[in-house]
Amino acid sequence: MTCPSPTPDASPNTDPVRVHDESTWHQLTVPVGTYLRRALLRHDLSPYTRRTQSLNCDGRGLCATCGVRLGENAPSPTHRPNRLTAQYGSPRLSCQIAVDRPLTVSLRPNKRIWGARVLGAHEDADDSR
Numbered sequence: 244m245t246c247p248s249p250t251p252d253a254s255p256n257t258d259p260v261r262v263h264d265e266s267t268w269h270q271l272t273v274p275v276g277t278y279l280r281r282a283l284l285r286h287d288l289s290p291y292t293r294r295t296q297s298l299n300c301d302g303r304g305l306c307a308t309c310g311v312r313l314g315e316n317a318p319s320p321t322h323r324p325n326r327l328t329a330q331y332g333s334p335r336l337s338c339q340i341a342v343d344r345p346l347t348v349s350l351r352p353n354k355r356i357w358g359a360r361v362l363g364a365h366e367d368a369d370d371s372r
């Protein structure tokens with residue numbers, strides 16, 4: 244799979260995020276500072292599997308079910324689990340990544356955590372992560 248770079252955004256308060264969801268590229272415009280998990284869920288691009296869609300830690304960085312792959316322009320991990328996963332080439336926790344630059348994201352097509360990933364699912368939680 245090729246990961247094209249996101250195109251620059253004209254707005255200083257948003258960043259472009261390109262997301263590959265197993266078959267299609269999606270171009271999102273995300274307000275700076277938005278956590279990637281929240282941005283994905285708002286666009287019905289869930290990082291979760293069917294079961295973890297409702298059984299997760301709501302973005303607290305505890306359950307490790309919101310992992311995604313990032314392109315080469317990814318920010319350095321600041322959250323301890325993300326530092327460890329990045330060190331070993333594992334997926335990054337989307338709930339611990341505040342969007343502050345153009346990003347390329349790949350939802351994991353073969354994700355198996357208590358079942359397969361769900362396309363088009365979203366949640367109604369009002370948290371910020």
Ligand code: FES
Pocket residue numbers: 280299300301302303304305306307308309336337338339
């Ligand atoms: S939602 Fe639990 S670690 Fe990200």
